[in-house]
Amino acid sequence: MARLQLKNVNKRWGSFIGVDNFNLDIADEEFLVLLGPSGCGKSTTMRMIAGLEDVTDGEIILGDRVVNDLEPKDRDISMVFQSYGLYPNLTVYENIRFPLRVRKVPKEKHDEMVMKAIHMTELEDFMHRRPAELSGGQRQRVALGRAIVRKPTVFLMDEPLSNLDAKLRVSTRAQIKNLQSKLKTTTVYVTHDQIEAMTLADRVVVMNAGKIQQVGTPTDIYDMPANTFVASFIGSPAMNLVEGALEGGTFTGEGIRVEGLPTGPSGNVTLGFRAEDAEIVDTGGQISAPMYSIELLGEASMITWRLGGALVSIKTNKEYRAEIGDVVQASIPASICHLFDTASGERIAL
């Protein structure tokens, strides 16, 4: 149970910058997700918290002590690895018991603690098997069980679901969420999957190229992306982004014209809106252009145009039919639009 602070944390390898001036204050019991594309420094950040990677600069404060120079074992954390990191020569029971054994927890407590972790991860039927005899999902649960068997101050999870198949990922995700809310342990979770981030997190940290792009609740990040990177990373499909010019409250781009925007800013801007907010109309739409493709998603259809260099998609009802090349119109009211400065990518406050 502890607050975890990162102050001006940097990680450099020679001239390569892995993590650039990372500042974050993680509250006790919070579920924090580090989200970003591969190579963005999210795993490095987590490994620095764990002590598996040295901090080049800055401080990591766990509870009330600076842990920069502590060995991983002295930081009182537990970690779930992407490849599970189970001990192949030990049974499930012994794997989960391992942290208790090396940390010299009194022997008579072991069985009770291990059995509790086994119940929480529903591994009763497999406890005498070795990791090689388990499926991927079961192995992942053993790794989880080993992490929760003692009460660490912080859980670290490094892409724990990425080796599982899609269906299992959904159920294990729910299990992780449930476990964390029961255990009330501060958790840092690394993923590149924005759906995992949205469903699990109390707060999401979006990272790119070693820098924090935005910190906020999943709703904040979805509704108010701080820049075009976040806008294009969050949501499925990602936010549509069209470059164009803003003049007197009117945005004009190739095949698109939106009126009623704020009159203050002007110049080159990027207009963003979400596929699910816009709708297809017969006349008077802000987009009017030949359709590029139509995809059936099951519950909806996705209509795509090519506007300038960008592909723009919106969702419509599943019965909608049109031929590729037909001119199709869509209504993009100013109320669903986000504006970003094209040069810097930063959000323009409306």
Next chain:
Amino acid sequence: MSSKATRQPPTIRIMATSFLVIWLLVAAFPFLWTLWGSFKVEGDFFSKANWANALFGTLTQAETGGSFTGAGYEGAWVQEEFWRAALNTTIVCVFVVTVSLTCGTLGGYALARSTHRYAFWFLLFALMFRAMPPITLVSGYLLPFFEWNLWGHLYTTVIVLVAINQPFTLWMLHSFFKNIPKDLDESAMVDGCTRFQAFRHVIIPVMWPGVITTGLFSFLLAYNDFAVTTMLLSKENQTMIPKIASFLGTTQTKGNVMFAVSAVVSATAPLFVMVMFFQRQIVSGLTAGAVKG
């Protein structure tokens, strides 16, 4: 049950089987011949009159009254005290294997986990030293060993053999360790181990096949070594291989050659037992390094 598609044509099968049988005979023949001949007298095994004497033991019958005689073994083990050489070999092998495995596992692990570039160059240099014929090193050792009064002792030989074998053990163990995912050490360290505890409690148990295979190879190198042992050991400290060579060097005395033959059989037998005993570990060890899981 093989389907038609995977079944081989009969000619191929016959050829494969006969090749295997011939190969087996060719490979096993010298051993079997020596084993059989070691129970004969010299006149039979090295018969100038008729090679078949070695098979039927004509002279053996004439000299000893039976088709088989243990005279060669008795001469080698009792008269020439071959047991002393066997004991020396045991001592040398035990120490060489222990020392080179201890240094090899620790060093191999460190090199496998090191992120520094010098680890690579270190291994490359190790390989270069391994490629050198041992005799080139030994000739250099002789003078200082005489001067410092180190020549002739078993422990000197152990040190030299370890030095010669270490590059190989390092290489082999290094590649075994490389195949063990780093996540394993890291989860152990997060779970509460120091680096050394992670090595001792988590990595080594997974490494057993690799350690046994490497240990066996370095055992064989020590066991079969001739160049180093023959140059660096005094007569009373000789191990088995130079001892056998010295039996052969004294062909003037009748019967001494048979001592050599019996000694060869005595020296080979433990190897068979050893390989049989460890065969499962060796197989898994040899393949473990081959394919990246």
